[in-house]
Amino acid sequence: MAVLEEAPPVPASRPPRTRRRRGAATRVHPVVVTFVLLPLLIEGFWVFWPALQGFYLSVTDWDGISAAQFVGLDNFREMFGDQVFRDAAVNTALWLLLFGGLSALLGLGAALLLQQERRGVGFYRAALFLPVVFSLVATALVWQAMYQPDGLINNVLEGVGLDGLTRSWLADRDTALYAVLVPALWRQVGYVMVLYLAGLKGIDPMLHEAAKVDGATPWQRFRHVTLPQLRSVNAVVLSVIVIDSLRSFDVVWALTQGGPYHSSELLSTYMYSTAFESLRLGYGSALSVVIFVLAFGVIASYLVRAFREAD
Amino acid sequence: MATSLPSRRRFLTGAGAAGLSAMLSGCVTSVRSGGGTAGGAVTLQSNLSSPQAKSALQTVVDAFNSRGGSRVSLNTIASETFRTQLPTYLTSANPPDLYTWYPGSVADAYAKRDLLLDLDDLWKGPDLSRYSAALKRLCSTRSGTKVFVPTTYYWWAFFYRKSQFEKWGVSPPETWDEFLDLCDKLKGKKVEPIGMGAGGNTAWISSSWFDYLNIRINGPQYHRDLLAGRHRFDDPEVRRVFDRWDEARPFLDSKSTALPFQDATTELLQGRTGMMLIGTFFADAVPKGGLDDIDFFRFPAIDPEVPMAEEAPTDGYFASARSRRTRQTKELLGYLATAEAQELYLKGSSGTALPTHPDAKDSGTALVKKGRALIEGADEVTQFFNRDSSDELAPTADTALIRYLAEPEKIGSILTTWQRDAEKIWGK
Numbered sequence: 203m204a205v206l207e208e209a210p211p212v213p214a215s216r217p218p219r220t221r222r223r224r225g226a227a228t229r230v231h232p233v234v235v236t237f238v239l240l241p242l243l244i245e246g247f248w249v250f251w252p253a254l255q256g257f258y259l260s261v262t263d264w265d266g267i268s269a270a271q272f273v274g275l276d277n278f279r280e281m282f283g284d285q286v287f288r289d290a291a292v293n294t295a296l297w298l299l300l301f302g303g304l305s306a307l308l309g310l311g312a313a314l315l316l317q318q319e320r321r322g323v324g325f326y327r328a329a330l331f332l333p334v335v336f337s338l339v340a341t342a343l344v345w346q347a348m349y350q351p352d353g354l355i356n357n358v359l360e361g362v363g364l365d366g367l368t369r370s371w372l373a374d375r376d377t378a379l380y381a382v383l384v385p386a387l388w389r390q391v392g393y394v395m396v397l398y399l400a401g402l403k404g405i406d407p408m409l410h411e412a413a414k415v416d417g418a419t420p421w422q423r424f425r426h427v428t429l430p431q432l433r434s435v436n437a438v439v440l441s442v443i444v445i446d447s448l449r450s451f452d453v454v455w456a457l458t459q460g461g462p463y464h465s466s467e468l469l470s471t472y473m474y475s476t477a478f479e480s481l482r483l484g485y486g487s488a489l490s491v492v493i494f495v496l497a498f499g500v501i502a503s504y505l506v507r508a509f510r511e512a513d
Numbered sequence: 514m515a516t517s518l519p520s521r522r523r524f525l526t527g528a529g530a531a532g533l534s535a536m537l538s539g540c541v542t543s544v545r546s547g548g549g550t551a552g553g554a555v556t557l558q559s560n561l562s563s564p565q566a567k568s569a570l571q572t573v574v575d576a577f578n579s580r581g582g583s584r585v586s587l588n589t590i591a592s593e594t595f596r597t598q599l600p601t602y603l604t605s606a607n608p609p610d611l612y613t614w615y616p617g618s619v620a621d622a623y624a625k626r627d628l629l630l631d632l633d634d635l636w637k638g639p640d641l642s643r644y645s646a647a648l649k650r651l652c653s654t655r656s657g658t659k660v661f662v663p664t665t666y667y668w669w670a671f672f673y674r675k676s677q678f679e680k681w682g683v684s685p686p687e688t689w690d691e692f693l694d695l696c697d698k699l700k701g702k703k704v705e706p707i708g709m710g711a712g713g714n715t716a717w718i719s720s721s722w723f724d725y726l727n728i729r730i731n732g733p734q735y736h737r738d739l740l741a742g743r744h745r746f747d748d749p750e751v752r753r754v755f756d757r758w759d760e761a762r763p764f765l766d767s768k769s770t771a772l773p774f775q776d777a778t779t780e781l782l783q784g785r786t787g788m789m790l791i792g793t794f795f796a797d798a799v800p801k802g803g804l805d806d807i808d809f810f811r812f813p814a815i816d817p818e819v820p821m822a823e824e825a826p827t828d829g830y831f832a833s834a835r836s837r838r839t840r841q842t843k844e845l846l847g848y849l850a851t852a853e854a855q856e857l858y859l860k861g862s863s864g865t866a867l868p869t870h871p872d873a874k875d876s877g878t879a880l881v882k883k884g885r886a887l888i889e890g891a892d893e894v895t896q897f898f899n900r901d902s903s904d905e906l907a908p909t910a911d912t913a914l915i916r917y918l919a920e921p922e923k924i925g926s927i928l929t930t931w932q933r934d935a936e937k938i939w940g941k
Contacts (some may be wrong), residue, residue, distance in 0.1 A: 210820060222764035265600075266600045266601065266603055266604065266622075267600055267626050267628065268626060285930075328879070346713075350771070350772075350776075351768045351771045351772065370712070370745070370768060370770070370771030371712075372712075372771070373712050373768075373770045374919075375919060440824070459714065460715060461911075461915065462716075462915050462916070463912045463913075463914070463915050463916035464768060464912065475908065478597045479597065479904075479908050480905045480908060480909075480937070480938060481600060481904075481905050482905075482938075484936065
């Protein structure tokens with residue numbers, strides 16, 4: 203913005219009229235500049251600067267107390283041989299697939315079911331959206347109680363004679379990750395549903411009318427009318443899902459802390475425990491750089507493609 | 514309007530330059546130095562967040578404030594947050610003055626980085642100079658400087674309900690074989706013999722088993738050396754610990770790694786489990802009057818040649834070297850070291866801790882008297898896994914031990930991984 207205003211002083215020989223006109227065209231009101239610059243400065247100081255320092259820390263060895271030591275790319279080299287990192291990366295990919303895929307599918311399904319204005323539909327929409335309002339940590343506590351060995355889930359299983367299926371859901375390495383996934387999904391579905399509901403509202407009813415007149419089946423109408431019309435919403439949903447799955451942390455940390463023995467470890471929880479429990483802040487920063495590159499890469503490549511198609 | 518342009522530009526340039534230079538110099542990692550004198554109340558950062566302990570400490574703080582000298586304000590932090598934030602507190606430019614924490618190798622690690630206030634002069638005072646030699650050693654750094662003021666300690670043992678043991682017709686064991694017999698008998702009575710409580714957020718409870726087995730089999734000195742990195746976790750000595758654990762493992766509650774210790778305590782009180790290796794802090798979760806039925810026995814002897822050490826973690830305070838209120842902080846520490854302050858604290862808490870002051874009276878119940886005798890009669894005293902090593906090493910133990918309890922047949926590779934993880938911590 204500042205560059206815009208630094209137009210070189212106009213030679214006095216020029217007719218004053220042109221100068222005034224040009225000035226009016228390029229000149230931005232200082233209040234507007236302030237409104238743009240102030241948030242930028244705050245964002246820069248509190249977000250970009252620490253983020254840049256995170257990049258710097260990722261090439262150091264730092265325990266948070268002594269001075270940091272520059273170690274080059276050692277942290278990234280260490281990741282290749284780190285079994286926990288590999289497991290966490292696999293878990294994160296699995297999480298992205300299940301959390302992202304299921305929440306998109308279920309969210310779209312719920313939106314399709316609840317898009318028509320029928321009696322009581324508001325109640326169901328509110329019920330599905332309610333988990334979004336709750337704090338995820340509070341949600342996790344409720345689910346933790348249900349997952350307990352004597353909790354609701356095992357009691358119900360015993361009650362219907364499925365004793366063989368009861369287990370310590372959060373303490374069993376085979377179920378821990380999925381047990382954590384369910385509350386996260388429970389919450390995300392409502393959010394995605396609202397996004398899709400908004401998208402569905404934006405579709406011109408005339409299109410459906412026309413398709414109906416042409417004899418299209420409901421499936422054909424969904425496939426060839428609804429879905430193409432939702433393309434812009436899909437881009438938003440995808441970004442939200444990718445970002446949310448890569449930063450999923452609170453629910454995992456509240457329920458299992460990545461345990462038992464790293465079996466529900468995601469990159470985000472591994473980053474936290476490395477940095478703040480083991481106090482290996484250099485390696486933790488390197489992990490967060492990887493998370494950043496992954497999130498940024500996925501989203502940027504999708505957006506670039508989406509915009510290219512739009513043109 | 515016109516004048517705002519250059520000033521804003523200058524501001525931006527200045528801010529940019531400042532940001533850039535700070536960034537290039539890696540300001541976030543630089544070590545600041547502070548210290549000096551200032552007025553105001555001493556901030557006491559406490560991790561005692563259980564209701565009883567918190568209100569007990571508040572009583573002590575109120576008593577100190579009512580003496581009319583320096584003032585103190587208590588700031589209680591959830592213990593998990595406190596643990597992860599402690600390095601940040603200590604290295605900040607204007608840190609809280611005083612902290613609840615642990616003596617021994619944990620304090621020594623901070624002292625080595627010049628983060629803790631030197632308390633040598635305070636230890637020459639009327640109260641601290643009479644503390645036991647073991648405590649004096651525990652509160653000194655390797656170079657001999659005193660940096661810690663201990664106030665209470667507690668003990669670990671197998672706790673059980675007297676009435677339940679009578680009902681089952683069993684008595685506390687002395688040796689490992691008697692212990693296994695007892696477990697066998699309880700199993701025959703359809704009781705889960707041993708509760709643990711290493712699930713939820715309290716996986717660290719499993720370290721007590723490792724500590725005690727290692728102390729009983731390889732001795733306390735080997736244990737301390739191992740935790741300091743002078744032995745390896747994949748050594749045959751450590752393997753022997755798990756061979757013994759294998760003998761007791763069939764008697765562990767199937768929910769050992771699913772329930773946090775608070776829930777495991779409930780199971781013990783309800784008679785669903787027979788006993789539990791736990792520290793006396795579990796009493797905070799016991800309803801009033803429930804403690805009368807509780808008794809304990811020491812972890813049984815395994816090798817008669819090995820001296821009988823007990824785990825007796827000591828709690829207390831250290832102060833920041835960068836405190837701006839060193840005089841007031843020392844005044845408060847002096848008060849906390851008195852018998853009066855410790856008795857006041859114990860009266861308000863669950864009363865199962867023991868005071869460090871030689872003259873201070875404990876709560877006087879049979880349980881506490883027996884506990885004091887156990888520790889005073891012990892050949893040696895250890896702290897606990899994290900306190901004898903470091904807070905950073907503790908998570909590696911949690912991972913290894915919980916994995917062992919789930920997949921005991923993989924102990925070989927578990928110990929190899931543990932050693933590798935530990936080397937990353939020791940190598941720092």
